[in-house]
Amino acid sequence: MSSHAACGAREGEPEALLQVRDLAxxxxxxxxxxxxxxxxxxxxxxxxxxxxxxxxxxxxxxTLALAVLGLLPPxxxxxxxxxxxxxxxxxxxxxxxxDQVRGDExxxxxQEPGVSLNPCMRAGDQVADVAxxxxxxxxxxxxxxxxxxxxxxxxxxxxGVFGAYPHQLSGGQKQRVVxxxxxxxxxxxLIADEPTASLDATTQAEIVALLRDLRQRLGxxxxxxxxxxxxxxxxxxxxxxxxxxxxxxxxxxxxxxLKPSHPYTRELLRCVPGGAEKGVGPGRPRLxxxxxSPPDPARWPPGCRFEPRCPxxxxxxxxxxxxxxxxxxxxxxxxxxxxx
Amino acid sequence: xxxxxxxxLHGLLLLLGVSxxxxxxxxxxxxxxxxxxxxxxxxxxxxxEALRSRYGLDRPLHERxxxxxxxxxxxxxxxxxxxxxxxxxxxxxxxxNTLLLTGLATGLAWLIAVPLGAWAAASKRxxxxxxxxxxxxxxxAIPDILLALLFLLLAVRTGWFPVGGMASLDYxxxxxxxxxxxxxxxFALPVTAMTLATLPVLVRHVHASMSxxxxxxxxxxxxxxxxxxxxxxxRYALPVAAxxxxxxFGHxxxxxxSASLLIEVVLSWxxxxxxxxxxxxxxxxxxxxxxxxxxxVLLIVGNLLADVLLYAADPRIRxxx
Amino acid sequence: MTTEAELxxxxxxxxxxxxxxxxxxxxxxxxxxxxxxxxxxxxxxxxSGSTVAVxxxxxxxxxTLARCLALLxxxxxxxxxxxGDDLLAANRRSVTAARRRIQMIFQDPASALDPRWxxxxxVGEPLRIxxxxxxxERRRQALGAMEQVGLLARWADRRPRELSGGQRQRLxxxxxxxxxxxxxxxxxxxxxxxxxxxxRIVNLLLDLQASRDLAYVFISxxxxxxxxxxxxxxxxxxGKVVERDTVAGVFNExxxxxxxxxxxxxxxxxxAAAGGG
Numbered sequence: 001m002s003s004h005a006a007c008g009a010r011e012g013e014p015e016a017l018l019q020v021r022d023l024a025x026x027x028x029x030x031x032x033x034x035x036x037x038x039x040x041x042x043x044x045x046x047x048x049x050x051x052x053x054x055x056x057x058x059x060x061x062x063t064l065a066l067a068v069l070g071l072l073p074p075x076x077x078x079x080x081x082x083x084x085x086x087x088x089x090x091x092x093x094x095x096x097x098x099d100q101v102r103g104d105e106x107x108x109x110x111q112e113p114g115v116s117l118n119p120c121m122r123a124g125d126q127v128a129d130v131a132x133x134x135x136x137x138x139x140x141x142x143x144x145x146x147x148x149x150x151x152x153x154x155x156x157x158x159x160g161v162f163g164a165y166p167h168q169l170s171g172g173q174k175q176r177v178v179x180x181x182x183x184x185x186x187x188x189x190l191i192a193d194e195p196t197a198s199l200d201a202t203t204q205a206e207i208v209a210l211l212r213d214l215r216q217r218l219g220x221x222x223x224x225x226x227x228x229x230x231x232x233x234x235x236x237x238x239x240x241x242x243x244x245x246x247x248x249x250x251x252x253x254x255x256x257x258l259k260p261s262h263p264y265t266r267e268l269l270r271c272v273p274g275g276a277e278k279g280v281g282p283g284r285p286r287l288x289x290x291x292x293s294p295p296d297p298a299r300w301p302p303g304c305r306f307e308p309r310c311p312x313x314x315x316x317x318x319x320x321x322x323x324x325x326x327x328x329x330x331x332x333x334x335x336x337x338x339x340x
Numbered sequence: 341x342x343x344x345x346x347x348x349l350h351g352l353l354l355l356l357g358v359s360x361x362x363x364x365x366x367x368x369x370x371x372x373x374x375x376x377x378x379x380x381x382x383x384x385x386x387x388x389e390a391l392r393s394r395y396g397l398d399r400p401l402h403e404r405x406x407x408x409x410x411x412x413x414x415x416x417x418x419x420x421x422x423x424x425x426x427x428x429x430x431x432x433x434x435x436x437n438t439l440l441l442t443g444l445a446t447g448l449a450w451l452i453a454v455p456l457g458a459w460a461a462a463s464k465r466x467x468x469x470x471x472x473x474x475x476x477x478x479x480x481a482i483p484d485i486l487l488a489l490l491f492l493l494l495a496v497r498t499g500w501f502p503v504g505g506m507a508s509l510d511y512x513x514x515x516x517x518x519x520x521x522x523x524x525x526x527f528a529l530p531v532t533a534m535t536l537a538t539l540p541v542l543v544r545h546v547h548a549s550m551s552x553x554x555x556x557x558x559x560x561x562x563x564x565x566x567x568x569x570x571x572x573x574x575r576y577a578l579p580v581a582a583x584x585x586x587x588x589f590g591h592x593x594x595x596x597x598s599a600s601l602l603i604e605v606v607l608s609w610x611x612x613x614x615x616x617x618x619x620x621x622x623x624x625x626x627x628x629x630x631x632x633x634x635x636x637v638l639l640i641v642g643n644l645l646a647d648v649l650l651y652a653a654d655p656r657i658r659x660x661x
Numbered sequence: 662m663t664t665e666a667e668l669x670x671x672x673x674x675x676x677x678x679x680x681x682x683x684x685x686x687x688x689x690x691x692x693x694x695x696x697x698x699x700x701x702x703x704x705x706x707x708x709s710g711s712t713v714a715v716x717x718x719x720x721x722x723x724x725t726l727a728r729c730l731a732l733l734x735x736x737x738x739x740x741x742x743x744x745g746d747d748l749l750a751a752n753r754r755s756v757t758a759a760r761r762r763i764q765m766i767f768q769d770p771a772s773a774l775d776p777r778w779x780x781x782x783x784v785g786e787p788l789r790i791x792x793x794x795x796x797x798e799r800r801r802q803a804l805g806a807m808e809q810v811g812l813l814a815r816w817a818d819r820r821p822r823e824l825s826g827g828q829r830q831r832l833x834x835x836x837x838x839x840x841x842x843x844x845x846x847x848x849x850x851x852x853x854x855x856x857x858x859x860x861r862i863v864n865l866l867l868d869l870q871a872s873r874d875l876a877y878v879f880i881s882x883x884x885x886x887x888x889x890x891x892x893x894x895x896x897x898x899x900g901k902v903v904e905r906d907t908v909a910g911v912f913n914e915x916x917x918x919x920x921x922x923x924x925x926x927x928x929x930x931x932x933a934a935a936g937g938g
Binding site for chain 3 (some may be wrong): 056057171200201202203204205227228229230231233234257258267268269271272273286287288289290293
Binding site (some may be wrong): 069071074096098099100103107108109110116117119120121122130133134165181182 | 464556557558560561562563564565566567568569571575576579580653654655656
């Protein structure tokens with residue numbers, strides 16, 4: 001809560017669309033114990049910019065995405081921080097006011113398109129309903145908008161899709177319908193939580209191409225959460241890397257992927273299988289791995305959270321908490337190796 | 341639709357089977373209506389035999405069944421020895437009274453159960469959950485007969501409500517408003533008892549079904565698009581949760597005739613319940629068989645209704661061409 | 662000549678499937694039955710100590726093939742020979758024996774493990790079913806299998822939900838190993854795991870392959886892992902094999918357009934020339 005040297009924050013730039021500062025989230029477990037699953041998360045997102053959130057499960061990346069739009073599960077609550085969007089703090093809005101922002105000015109899409117749609121409603125009606133709720137247009141106008149949106153997300157036969165129920169659509173088609181729902185009111189921000197993780201490689205490529213195209217056409221800013229380094233690198237402008245509930249590194253996509261600063265980022269990138277084929281015989285190469293496993297959110301290590309697994313750790317790392325500090329061009333890193 | 345015609349034919353065959361079986365079962369039960377007369381020294385054995393042959397009770401089983409089947413076709417459903425009238429006309433009046441009671445109570449119970457269950461499932465407040473769980477458990481734990489007795493006690497002790505019947509004796513002399521008031525007065529207790537008896541099961545089903553749907557990701561997704569809470573609950577969640585509830589609805593229609601037996605007997609409601617009890621005790625077999633058949637008809641209609649509703653409500657079941 | 666070819670077959674390939682066909686009929690409430698030809702004449706050859714990868718889009722028949730090879734499902738036609746015995750024509754006893762030699766690992770370890778059992782009980786379960794050893798011996802062997810997959814003995818009494826995703830997958834592998842199989846069929850076994858955990862399981866699989874001469878049928882949509890782990894790659898499209906080659910062949914000179922499509926769709930990480938590894 002202390003840090004004002006925000007990760008990835010580019011203070012003073014006027015066009016920041018979304019400004020997240022010191023966001024912290026706690027989850028309450030079944031036994032009543034609290035776990036701080038997200039801490040001191042700060043970043044900026046400019047109009048039309050795409051920010052990637054990279055990390056492994058338990059890193060806090062989905063929690064971050066959900067917390068921004070107030071979509072945390074009932075056992076999660078924001079304990080600190082500020083989320084300014086269009087100059088308003090989303091964390092302090094009433095449910096009613098927040099409902100007016102969600103779907104209209106900012107939308108969120110999820111990993112499993114198969115379960116993101118209402119099984120008992122026609123695809124077109126689901127798109128039209130979002131327009132109806134926010135715009136209060138007459139039904140006919142809403143249907144027309146929905147149809148136009150379905151065409152925009154790549155359906156040639158928008159009439160056929162309009163009347164189809166979700167179970168009649170393929171995974172990729174469902175994700176397109178969800179994207180149409182998300183964008184029918186032309187929001188400025190789209191938050192996408194692993195939107196292609198459950199899709200085939202070829203379908204994934206199509207959806208990513210579509211998002212790229214829509215971003216351009218609609219001037220959309222995106223917060224794109226993924227565990228797929230290669231995918232993020234091909235899509236985003238900047239990236240933040242999350243580990244154990246903290247943003248450990250941020251910077252431009254090339255900086256993070258090609259010149260990673262934080263030991264975790266470096267180790268994670270090493271785990272991506274390169275183009276190498278399986279070696280034969282006893283001396284064959286093994287895939288690089290990260291030792292140990294992530295710490296338990298209910299019992300974070302007192303110092304750096306990556307310290308127990310870090311190959312480059314210093315003696316002080318176990319006791320001292322690293323704070324985010326500037327690294328590279330407009331990037332940050334949370335690591336004592338960069339302390340002076 | 342051909343499918344419905346097939347289902348109806350199916351139902352007809354089922355009815356025929358049920359009638360054969362009930363006939364066979366009443367045959368297995370010892371004695372018949374006229375056995376009690378034999379104990380009466382004033383009636384001679386010849387008279388009893390004459391009566392039995394007059395009503396055909398001395399004929400073999402299949403002959404009696406065919407005769408009964410003939411009377412079904414005439415709409416009489418056999419003859420009641422105790423009431424000296426055709427079972428059809430007797431059952432019709434009684435069934436109407438029962439259906440009035442159970443239909444009203446079931447409708448009321450559903451009207452309360454759906455919003456209550458949905459609201460309780462959606463509520464995050466702890467006291468709502470506690471109250472809901474406690475209340476339904478308590479109602480579930482109270483046996484119907486105890487509930488009916490409690491209401492009887494209430495009626496007797498306070499005198500606020502009539503102790504039995506469907507209308508006052510001088511009902512025909514009232515003006516229109518008086519008639520309505522009299523009916524409401526008589527209906528209040530049995531309908532409330534019946535509603536309370538059916539409510540907990542329904543409300544629990546609604547609650548369970550809604551709770552499950554409320555956890556599904558599509559609602560999180562819809563919430564992310566700013567769909568307001570009430571619309572989310574009733575326009576998005578409820579139709580998806582309706583599937584098991586529709587089957588339950590079909591079942592509740594199916595049991596309309598039998599659900600209120602105990603309450604009718606205790607609160608002296610002139611429905612099927614007391615009649616069935618009398619007829620079984622008196623071995624007035626045609627009445628028993630008639631009542632069983634009527635229940636079966638309702639069961640078939642209820643299931644058919646549920647299937648048609650399911651078909652209408654759930655696109656996943658509908659035909660894809 | 663023929664005899665020699667047959668002998669060759671028997672000596673070299675452990676599991677050999679020929680002309681596998683499988684058709685599913687999907688039936689809904691009132692909907693017309695919809696027939697899907699999941700497998701349309703698929704042949705696979707598994708040599709001991711090597712890895713065959715099966716790749717393809719969803720609906721290409723990958724998982725059906727896996728279940729057929731694991732003898733969990735019976736193909737409509739075709740033959741599956743294990744060490745030369747035709748398992749589809751064999752009696753139940755030899756099929757049961759073969760089933761112990763062919764084990765399957767699923768994508769979601771959580772759903773394949775009974776949540777009420779402890780780790781040691783889960784791993785020892787196949788032994789209990791076979792019913793040769795006493796409880797104490799079963800536990801000893803279970804602990805041995807757990808050790809082999811890198812699970813600590815002090816975790817033996819934990820239940821699945823007290824283990825991480827990677828640990829659960831190790832548990833599933835330990836359970837598969839306890840009957841000393843010769844083939845493991847891995848149906849998207851790594852897909853639900855994090856990258857760093859995937860890498861460790863892959864290393865484990867490679868170690869086991871080296872020490873036990875295990876053969877793998879590796880079904881995956883992650884081509885980078887396939888490239889690393891496999892010796893041979895089979896590309897499926899709508900139930901048919903469209904390409905079959907060595908890893909180097911498929912990745913460096915893909916011949917079939919569908920293979921090229923699959924490869925093009927997978928984003929490959931650009932690395933710095935002198936990057937971290």
